Amino acid sequence: xxxxxxxxxxxxxxxxxxxxxxxxxxxxxxFPGILEDFNGQEGLKHExxxxxxxxxxxxxxxxxVYKDDEKWCFEWDKFALDTLILxxxxxxxxxxxxxxxxxxxxxVELNDQDEVANYLWENFRCVPTFLSLDLINKYYHxxxxxxxxxLFHYMLPVTPSHGVRFDRSNWLAYVSAxxxxxDKVYEVINPDEDYVWIQDYHLMVLPTMLRKKYNxxxxxxxxxxxxxxxxxxxxxxxxxxxxxxxxxxxxxxFQTFDYARHFLSCCSRxxxxxxxxxxxxxxxxxxxxxxxxxxLPVGIHMGQLQNVMSLPDTGxxxxxxxxxxxxxxxxxxxxxxxxxKGIGLKFLAMGHLLDQTPSLRGRVxxxxxxxxxxxxxxxxxxxEEEVKKIAGEINRRHGKPGYQPIVCVDGPVSTQDKIAHYAxxxxxVVNAVRDGMNLVPYEYTVSRQSSSNLNKALGLDSGRxxxxxxxxxFIGCSPSLSGAIRVNPWDIESVSSGMFSAxxxxxxxxxxxxxxxxxxxxxxDVAYWAKSFDQDLKRACAEHYHKRCWxxxxxxxxxxxxxxxxxxxxxxxxxxxxxNRANSRLVLLDYDGTMLPEDKxxxxxxxxxxxxxxxLCSDPKNVVFIVSGRGRDTLSKWFSPCPxxxxxxxxxxxxxxxxxxxxxxxxxAADVEWKKMVLPILEKYTEATDGSSIEQKESALVWHxxxxxxxxxxxxxxxxxxxxESVLTNEPVVVKRGQHIVEVKPQDVSxxxxxxxxxxxxxxxGKLPDFVLCIGDDRSDEDMFESIASSLxxxxxxxxxxxxxxxxxxxxxxxxxxxxxxxxxxxxxKGLSAATAKxxxxxxxxxxxxxxxxxxxxxx
Numbered sequence: 102x103x104x105x106x107x108x109x110x111x112x113x114x115x116x117x118x119x120x121x122x123x124x125x126x127x128x129x130x131x132f133p134g135i136l137e138d139f140n141g142q143e144g145l146k147h148e149x150x151x152x153x154x155x156x157x158x159x160x161x162x163x164x165x166v167y168k169d170d171e172k173w174c175f176e177w178d179k180f181a182l183d184t185l186i187l188x189x190x191x192x193x194x195x196x197x198x199x200x201x202x203x204x205x206x207x208x209v210e211l212n213d214q215d216e217v218a219n220y221l222w223e224n225f226r227c228v229p230t231f232l233s234l235d236l237i238n239k240y241y242h243x244x245x246x247x248x249x250x251x252l253f254h255y256m257l258p259v260t261p262s263h264g265v266r267f268d269r270s271n272w273l274a275y276v277s278a279x280x281x282x283x284d285k286v287y288e289v290i291n292p293d294e295d296y297v298w299i300q301d302y303h304l305m306v307l308p309t310m311l312r313k314k315y316n317x318x319x320x321x322x323x324x325x326x327x328x329x330x331x332x333x334x335x336x337x338x339x340x341x342x343x344x345x346x347x348x349x350x351x352x353x354x355f356q357t358f359d360y361a362r363h364f365l366s367c368c369s370r371x372x373x374x375x376x377x378x379x380x381x382x383x384x385x386x387x388x389x390x391x392x393x394x395x396x397l398p399v400g401i402h403m404g405q406l407q408n409v410m411s412l413p414d415t416g417x418x419x420x421x422x423x424x425x426x427x428x429x430x431x432x433x434x435x436x437x438x439x440x441x442k443g444i445g446l447k448f449l450a451m452g453h454l455l456d457q458t459p460s461l462r463g464r465v466x467x468x469x470x471x472x473x474x475x476x477x478x479x480x481x482x483x484x485e486e487e488v489k490k491i492a493g494e495i496n497r498r499h500g501k502p503g504y505q506p507i508v509c510v511d512g513p514v515s516t517q518d519k520i521a522h523y524a525x526x527x528x529x530v531v532n533a534v535r536d537g538m539n540l541v542p543y544e545y546t547v548s549r550q551s552s553s554n555l556n557k558a559l560g561l562d563s564g565r566x567x568x569x570x571x572x573x574x575f576i577g578c579s580p581s582l583s584g585a586i587r588v589n590p591w592d593i594e595s596v597s598s599g600m601f602s603a604x605x606x607x608x609x610x611x612x613x614x615x616x617x618x619x620x621x622x623x624x625x626d627v628a629y630w631a632k633s634f635d636q637d638l639k640r641a642c643a644e645h646y647h648k649r650c651w652x653x654x655x656x657x658x659x660x661x662x663x664x665x666x667x668x669x670x671x672x673x674x675x676x677x678x679x680x681n682r683a684n685s686r687l688v689l690l691d692y693d694g695t696m697l698p699e700d701k702x703x704x705x706x707x708x709x710x711x712x713x714x715x716x717l718c719s720d721p722k723n724v725v726f727i728v729s730g731r732g733r734d735t736l737s738k739w740f741s742p743c744p745x746x747x748x749x750x751x752x753x754x755x756x757x758x759x760x761x762x763x764x765x766x767x768x769x770a771a772d773v774e775w776k777k778m779v780l781p782i783l784e785k786y787t788e789a790t791d792g793s794s795i796e797q798k799e800s801a802l803v804w805h806x807x808x809x810x811x812x813x814x815x816x817x818x819x820x821x822x823x824x825x826e827s828v829l830t831n832e833p834v835v836v837k838r839g840q841h842i843v844e845v846k847p848q849d850v851s852x853x854x855x856x857x858x859x860x861x862x863x864x865x866x867g868k869l870p871d872f873v874l875c876i877g878d879d880r881s882d883e884d885m886f887e888s889i890a891s892s893l894x895x896x897x898x899x900x901x902x903x904x905x906x907x908x909x910x911x912x913x914x915x916x917x918x919x920x921x922x923x924x925x926x927x928x929x930x931k932g933l934s935a936a937t938a939k940x941x942x943x944x945x946x947x948x949x950x951x952x953x954x955x956x957x958x959x960x961x
Contacts, residue, residue, distance in 0.1 A: 154198040154295045155635070158282060160241070160303040162203040162227050163187035173209070173217055175225065179405070185325075185627065186300060188402040192631030201227045202285050208234065228285045232278055239274030245303050246476035253302060253326050254441045254535040255333055264480075267338050276306060276657070283310035292318050296638055299350075301325045306346040306657055313659045316650040319642040322347060323354035323634065325399065326537040327577070331366045342657040344372060348387045349660060351641040354395040354634055356538050356577035361396050369811050382637075389648065389663040393641040397633055398581050400626040401543045409516050410524075410548065416558030418521035423559055426525065429466045429504075430604055433526035435512075435519065435541050436533070438474040438485060443532040443573065443590040445487045448507055450532070450596035452495040455506060458601060463504045465604060467530070468522060472512040523548030524555050528569035528603040532590045536576040542585065543578065545570065546618045567611035569603040570618065571596070581621060584614035664919075671907045671918035673932040676874070679903040680933055683872030686722050687859060689885060690930075691852075691877035692729040692736075694840065695909050698923050699807075704739075710927060711742050716934030718745035723937070724863065724870070728753065728852050730844070730881060732798050733764055752846065752881055753855035754800035766800075767850055775832040776802060779845050782824060790817045801846035818843050839880050852877070853884035860897060871902045874933075875916075876926055878909035886915035 163186055165178040177187060190199045209217050214231050221227040232240065247265040251258070258264030282304060286297060292315040299307055299322045311318050334340060344367060347353050355361040361383070368374040368385055376385045376394070383394040409415055432451075436442035451467045471488075474481045492507045499506045514522075523529070529545040549568040556563055570585040572578065579587060586599040648663040680686070690696060696710055706714075717725045726747035729736060733750035740746055744760040757764045780795075783804050787793045792809035795802065804821060806814035821843050825836045833848050856875070863869055875885050886906045892898050908914035909926055920926050 153194075153196065154200055154291070155193060156200045156202060156286060156290060156295055156297045157186050157189070157300065158202045158286060158297060158304060158307065159186045159300040160203055160245075162201050162205055162221075162229060164201075164205065164221065164225060164227055166205050166207040166209075173213065173220075175221065177225070178206075184402075185399065188405070188627045189631035191402070191404070192628030192633075193635055199226065200289055201225070202282060202289075203227075203230060204232060204237075205229050228289055230278075230281050230285050232281060236274055236278060239271045240278040241303070242476055242478075243268065243271035244275040247478060247480075249302055250326070250476075251440075252333065252337060253329055255327075255329055256440075257333065257336060265478075272339055279304055279307045280310060282307055283314075286311060287314065290315075290318075295319070296321070296635075296642070298323070298634070298638070305343045308349040309342075309346045309657050309659055312349040312661055313652060316652050316661045317645045319638065319645065320350050321352040321354065321634065321638040321641075322350045324360065325356070327535060328355060328360040328363045330363045331370050334363070334367050335371060340367070340371060344368060345658060345660060348372075348374075348385065348392050350392060351390075352393045352395055352634070352638045354397055356396075356398050357580055358396050360577070361394050365394065366812055369815075388660050390661060391641070391644075393637065395634065395637050397630055398577060398625065399538045399540065400628075400630045401540050401547065401622065402628075403547060403623060403626045406516075406520065406544060406547045407552070409520055410552045411554045412517060413554070415517045415520055416554045418517055419524045419555055420558040422521050422525045426466060426468075428464075430461075430464055431522075431526045432465065432467045432600060432603070433522055433529045433545070434467065434469040434532070435472070435522075435529075436469070436531075437472045438481060438488075440480050440484050441533055441535045443534045444469065444471070445484070445491050446534070446590050446593065447530055447532040447596065448488065448491040448495060449593050450600060451507060452491070452498070453593050453597040454600050455495070455499045457597065461601075461604065462499055462506075463501065465600075466504075466506060466508060468508045468510065468526070470510045470512050470514055470519070470522065519544070520548045524559065528571060528600075530571045530596075530600065531573060531576060531578075532571070532588070532596060533573050533576050534590050536573070538577040540578070542570045542572055542582055542618075543622045546615065546622050549615060550619055566615060567608060568615040568618070569606060569611050570614075571599040571603055581625070582618060583621075584617040667917055668914070669918060671905060671920055671929065673929055676905055676929075677932065677936050679872060679905075680874075680936060683870075683903065684722060685863070685868045685870045686720075686724065686872040686874070687863065687870040688717060688723060688725045689728050689856060689859075689873075689875040689877075690726070691879065691882050691909075692727055692731065694878035694923070695876055695882075696923055696926055696930075699840075706739055709931075711740075713927065713930045713934045714740070714743045714746055716937055717930065718743060720937040724859070724868075726855075726859065728855050728877075728885065730803075730839075730879075733757075747859075749852075749855045751798050751800045752850055752852055753858070754798075754847070754850045756855065756858070767847075767854070775829060775834050775845070778828060778832075779825065782821070782828065786817055786821050790814065793817070800850065801844055803845075804843045805841060806843075807841035814841070837880070840878075851884045852881050853888035856885050856888045856892075860892065869899055871899045873898070873902065873904045874907070875905070876907045876909060876920070877916075878911055882908070883915050890915060 163178050163184055165176050167174055178184065179187065186201065193199065205217075209229075209231060218229055221229055243265075248258075248267060248271065251264050256264055258266045290297070297311060297318065297320040299320065302324060305322075308320050308322060311320055328334070337343065347364070348368070353364070355364065365376050365383070365385070368376065374385050374387060376383055384391045385394065434444070434447055436444055438444075447467070447469070454465070455462050469492075488509075492509055495507055496505050523545045526545070529542060531539055531541050533539060546568055549566045551563060551566050553563065555561075570582055572582055572585045572587055573590045574587045575590065579585070586602055588596045588599045590596060648665055649669075650661050650663045652659055652661050654660050693699065693704070697704060697706070714725065717723055724747065725745075726749055727736065727740060728749040730752050731750060733748070733755045736748045736750050740748060741760065746760070747756070747758050749756045753767065755764045755766050779802050783795045783802060786804060787795055790806060790809050790813065793804060793806045793814065794808070795804055804818070806818055809817070818838060822836060822838055825843070825845060829836060829845070834845055835848055836843065836845050860870070873889060875889055877885060886908070889904060889906050893904060898904065905918055906916040907918040907920055908916040909920050910922060920929065
C-alpha cells in the first residue's frame, strides 16, 4: 500500500488546491503509483476506518512470538522489558487508532513473512520490519549496542580493547535498517492526518527519511537514553547526520533538562543554531521550522503494577521471601547485566559497609536480581566475571552458616517475583554510573504502598508504608526523587554511607520520604507522559499547513525549508522588471553578513562588490546607501572607490550622501558620560570571557563574543545585557543584543530612522522613490524592515511604489523576501547593475553626449 500527501506533491509550487479538493484524494492506495495516475475512484480500495491514528515506531514490537506445532503464535507481551510502547496507549484518546512498527523477537523465515505480516496487521495493528540476521548483527549489536550506546553513556573507545571503534559498515547497516523502518511506515501512513512517534536511539535518522518523502509529516521523537555532552558527542564521525535527523522532527523529547541542554549545545556548537524559550517551551529555528524540545520523564503503568500486587500468587511469594529473610534487613538491587549499571561498585559499597560496621554483619542482606544482557560481547563477559568475583570475595569474608551478605538472583524474574522482592525490602539501591530513566525506584515506591493483599500476606496492618531509595545522581530519575539518598556511584564510601543511613533511618522519616515519592510517581505515570507528549506534538505541528514547504539537500543532509505564505525568495527575474520601470529608486544595503560572509577574515569589500556598487550608483535614478554598524572611518576607507555611494555609519549616527559631501550626525544628546560607566563593565566581561573583545565607536560601545565559546559567550551576553540595563536605567542610551554582540548606543539612533531620514530628504527634493530595495541580515536591520512597512501603511510612499524588503538567512523576519546567503545577494545586485548598464544610452553625437552628461550627474 502506498499513500501520498497532496501537500507534498505540490510542495514546489504555491498552494493551488482547496480542502475540498484534498478530500477527493484517496487515503490509501493498494497499487504502486503516484497521485498523478489517479483519475477517479475506480480500482481503489479505501480503508473503512476514518479514526485518527498514531504510528508508534520502535526497534521491537510489544508482541510475544513463538512456534507451536510449526504454527506461529502471537500475543501482547505485557511484561517484557520494553512494554512502554504498549502501555503508552492508556494516555492517548480512546478514539485514536494505535499502529506499531518494529521488529519481531524471532527470526521469521522468508516464506512465512507475508502471512505473519498480514496476521499481525489484522489482529494487532502491528507492522513488522523483517531484518536479516546479518543486518541485525551490524545495525543493533554492532552500531547501536556496541558503539552508540556506550558513547551516549560517556564511554569512548580510546583503545581497541576498551570499547568498539566506529565502523563505517555498521553505520551503513544502521542507515539501511532505518530505511526499512521508513518503508514500513510509508505503507500505512496517511501523512495529512497521522502522527508518527519514534522511540529511542535505534532510529535517529528515520525522521530525515520520512521528512524527505513527506515534507509536512507530523513526527515526534523521544530519546530514552542519555544524550551526552557536546565534548563526547562531537567524537561521533556521523554527528551531523544524527543531529539533522532529530531536527527533522517537530518535537524531540528528553528525560531530563541535562540531556536536552546537551542536545541544544550540540546544535549550537556544531550547526550554529540558536534556540530560545517562549511561553515555557524551548524551540530551535531550523530553516523556518520550529523544532520544539520537550523535557518529560517517563513514568510507570500504575494499574498494571497494582493488578499484580493484588494477585494471590504475589502475596504468597512475598510471604515466602519474608520467611526466607526473617530477622534480616533486605536491601534490593534490580539491574540489567551491563557495564553501566555499577553492580560491582554496589557490591564494593556493601563490603565496605560490613567492614566498617560490625554490628550489621549477619543482619543486612543485599539481594541483587540481574536481568540478562541485551547485547553480547567481551565487555559483558568481563562485567559478569567481575561481579561474581566481588560477590564471592565479600560472601567469603563476611558470610557464615545461614547468612550470605550478597544474594545474586539470575534473571529474568517474573513481575510477581519483582514485586514480592520490592515488598519485603527496606530499601532499593540503584547505583548506575550512567543510565537513562531507570524505572526501578518508581516500581519500588508503588510496590511499597499499602495493599490489602500484600498486607495480609506479610502480616502488616492497613496503615501507611515506608521506603528508602538510594539512587545514583547520574541517572534520569534522580532529579524527580527529591526524597531519595543521592550518591556518587564512583565514591564507594558515599554509597556505603547511603546504605548505612537507609538501614538506621527512623520509621517516621522513611514514611515521609515514601509519601513524597508516591505522590510524584502516581501523578506522573506512563499515561501522563504519553498524553503530555501527544498534546505537545499536536501543538508543535499546528502551523504545518500555514506555511509553504520544500525540501533541499541530499541524503541524510536533507532538510525542509518552511516559510510563511507571503515570505518568498527574491529572484532577479521577479525584481528586474519593476526596477527598470521605476523613475526613482532607493537601495539600502547592510554590509557584514549581507554582502560579506561573517566568517571571512578580510572584511574589506572585494573588487567585484566595488564594481557592482559603482554600477548601481552610475544610474541617476538610484540612491544607493550602505547602512552599517561600523564606524565612519572604516567605511570611508573601504568604499573610497565608490564616489557616489551613500554611507550611514554606526547604525545611522553618521551619514553622508557621497564621497565629496560632509558627514552629518543625528541630533542626539551630546553627553557621553555614560561611556565612563560602561567601559569598565565591558572590560571586566572581556577579561572573564576568553575570545571576546570591545569595539569603541564614536557614538557607541560594542562587546563582541563571536570568537568566544558559543555557550559561554551567549551566557555572558545575557548577563551583560541585564547588568547594563540596570546600570543605565536613567541614561539617554539603549542596550541591544545583535548577532554575537551587545551594543550600547544613544537613543534615537537606529537603521529604521535612517530610512525615514532618507525618505524625507528625497521627498524634499521631489524624488520620492517608487522602488525600494532594502537588504539586511541582523536584528538591527529588522528596524529598517519595520520602518518600511510603516511607511507603506501610512502612505508615505507612492501608491504604486514597489518595495522589496529582503532578509539574508534569517527566517522568520519583518521582511517579505529572503536570500540564503551573501553570495546570492551579490549575484542579485550584479544582475541589477547589469540592467542599469543596459539602459544607459551610449553617446553617439554632441546631443547624445549632452544627454549622457545630464544622466550621469547625481541629482543629490
